[in-house]
Amino acid sequence: MATVKSKETPLSWVCEVIEEKRKNMIRNEMKKSKHKQTAVWLGLLLLAVLSACRHVQDKDGGRIVAGNEPIFQNFEYVGKDEIYVENPLPEGHFYSPILQGCYPDPSITRKGDDYxxxxxSFVMFPGVPIFHSKDLVNWKQIGHVLERESQLKVGDAGISMGVYAPDILYNPHNDTFYLITTQFAGGFGNIVVKTKDPLQGNWSDPIKLNFDGIDPALxxxxxxKAYVVHNDAPDEGKELYQGHRVIKVWDYDVEKDQVIAGTDKIIVDGGVDISKKPIWIEAPHVYKRYGKYYLMCAEGGTGANHSEVIFVSDSPRGPYKPAEKNPILSQRHLDKSRPNPVEWAGHADLVETPNGDWYGVFLAIRPNEKGRVNTGRETFILPVDWSGEWPVFQGGMEPLKPSIEMPRGAENKTGMDDFFPSGNFTFVDNFEGTGLDDRWIALRGPREKFIRKSKNGLVIKPFNVxxxxxxxxxxLFHRQQHATFSASVDMHYKPETAGDLAGLACVQSEAFNYVFGVTKSGKDYYxxxxxxxxxTSKLIAQTRLERMGKISLKVTANGDDYRFYYAMNNGTFENLGGTVSGDILSTDVAGGFTGAMIGLYATSANDIKVE
Incomplete structure (x- = not known):
């Protein structure tokens, strides 16, 4: 017989008693009743009461009772890189990178004083994060460009497929913003979308463009008149070596939003000097200055040999002549043993300020102490001197410094008033209110199909994959933005079968990841x-949990050393599995183009077998 509790009894205990009583009653009624319907109706009645108990919190702060849909609370990400401790911001400076973590292949445009x-974003959903600034220092994420399933069809693509190298450009002739990109999924290829106002969003559905290759820019x-330039393969039978690529130009019909058939022309073959067999000329952008047309491209591949090169012509259709001093941006020639190295610099885009100054955004990486790339390719910025014939990235061929001088008239407000943080920072999300912070992304499909807000936190509906x-x-993923960080979350969860699991996941790709979660084996929780x-998966560690209630999960990293911790019901954190290597969370080990991410994970298709 169950003991009657006082009025201080936690509601969670009552729910557990009801659940057990429901099971016992069904069993008893099934044994003695000639009419099984009686047992079924009694079971359903108590099940309704039990359902009312789920996902609620005691008035006295007791446990939240959750079934196999976990409830997440109190997410906290803390970045503590030593470089920012050793290099506090000088007066009048701001940190670069301006977007830390996996934010590669940046493109920038301006209308008036709005940047x-x-x-x-690859298969991240929603896709193509978009940021707004008035001064190039303080950036707010205003959403994503590709946020509807009609715009982003990446449901069966690997993590490094999907959306590559978006180019954003304002057209003053029709007061319209264009985003042109390559989407390696859904049968799209090269596409363009448009809007009158990025602050309002409302980007159009994609228009498929009739050309091959990657990295298009308008x-x-x-x-x-309008033109498209892009990377492509050489003409059939003319490939001279592995990595040999060309840059093509097309006339573009603004009314029909399509390249004009028959206008394609190769304007760069191989790169700056084809006799040296340059690889992967790509990411082209055209700018007009001094009455001439400048073509800027990445060269060397988006890795250790990455660089930015520049050409000039009297016509947007060429012929283009390379500058005598190329590259204009790179870190590949520098001493690899230098302190706090930044590598892989390239894939740049330029913007002119209203007062005539120039800046360039570009990607680069900050390797950890073992040279690994867990934070992925990030967005950096530098001032550009274009007082002479050629644009010159100021400091772009020297070891990049952690901070640069602010543009004239700017005030550093990063991390305040919804401006994106930089340097060392803390991000806390209690999952309150109706919306979801734009930093949270899913993979291959909308977040809204598996999350919902409750008064107790964020509920994740587990998919059967x-x-x-x-x-x-x-x-639900948050990017890893520092080499040294911690990420923690509280979870209320009660798996019902061995197929149920929820917790944290540290992911570089579907084939390279760590899973740290709660599941069930027999009657026990692990x-x-x-x-x-x-x-190929391997169980690193396991521990049996006495009973399920609130569990706090945490992952920390100090460079390549990762550790996973747990605490039950606000107790002391304990380590599980010792120190493990972050090698599999690094781009240079796992391959691909993304950076590591921390996920709030749930599944009903768990395949981790407790030993």
Missing amino acids: YLVTS FFDDDG NIKALKPIST LVLERTEKG
Whole structure:
């Protein structure tokens, strides 16, 4: 017989008693009743009461009772890189990178004193994060460009497929913003979308463009004519070496939003000097200055040999002549043993300020102590001197410093008033209110299909696929933005079967990741830590949990050293699995183009077997 509790009894205890009583009553009634319907109706009645108990919190602060839909609370990300401790901001300076973590392939444009910046997003959903600034220092994320399923069809794509190298450009002739990009999924290829006002969003559905290749960019001339430049393969039979690529130009019909058939022309073959077999000339942009047309491209591939090069012509259709001093931006020639190295610099875009100054945004990486790239390719910025014939990235061929001087008239407000933080910072999300912070993304499908807000926190509906699947997964991700960080969250969860699991996941891709979560084996609950490398999984550690209630999960990293911790019901954090390597969370080990992410994960297709 159950003991009657006092009025201080936590509601969670009452719910557990009801649940057990429901099961016992059904069993008893099934044994003695000639009419099984009686047992069924009694069971359903108590089940309704039990359902009312789920996802509620005691008035006295007791446990939240959650079933196999976990409730997440109190997410906290803390970045503590030593470089920012050793290099506090001098007066009048701001930190670069301006977007830390996996924000690669930046493109920038301006209308009046409004700047807009976008980056690649691959299969992240929503896609193409877009930022707004008035001064190039303080940036607010205003949403995503590709946020509807009609715009982004990446549901079965690997993590490094999807959206590559978006180019954003304002056309003053029709007061319209264009975003042109390559989407390697959904049968799209090269596409363009448009809006009158990025602050309002409302980007159009994609228009598929009739050309192959990658990295397209638009150029609008003073006379209103438009052009597209992009990377492509050489003509058939003319490839001279592996990595040999060309830059093409097309005339573009603004009324029909399509390249004009038959106008394609190769304007760069191979790179600056084809006799040296340059690889991967790509990411072209055209600018007009001094009555001439400047073509700026990345060269060397988006890795250790990455660089930015420049050409000039009297016509947007060429022929283009390279500058005598190329590259104009790179870190590849510098001493690899230098302190706090920044590498892989390239893939740049330029913007002119209203007062005639120039700046360039570009990607680069900050490797950890083992040279690994867990934070991925990030967005940096430098002033550009274009007082002479050629644009010169100021300091772009020297070891990049952690901070640069602010533009004239700017005031550093990063991390305040919804401006994106930089340097060392803390991000806290209690999942209150109706909206979701734009830093949170899903993979391959909308967040709204598996999350909902409750008065107790964020509820994740587990999909019947796990984190290794090339399908939408029920995981909400935050980018890793520092080499040294911690990320923690409180979770209320009660798995019902061995197929249920929820917790944290540290993910570089579907084939390279760590899963740290709670599951069930028999009648017991377990916390497990699994490492997946090249698609092969190994159970690193497990521990049996006495009973399920609130569990706090935390992951920390100090460079390559990662550790996973847990605490039950506000107790002391305990480590599970010791110190593990972050190698599989690094781009240079896992391959691909993304950076590591921390996920709030749930699945009903768990394949981790407790030993």
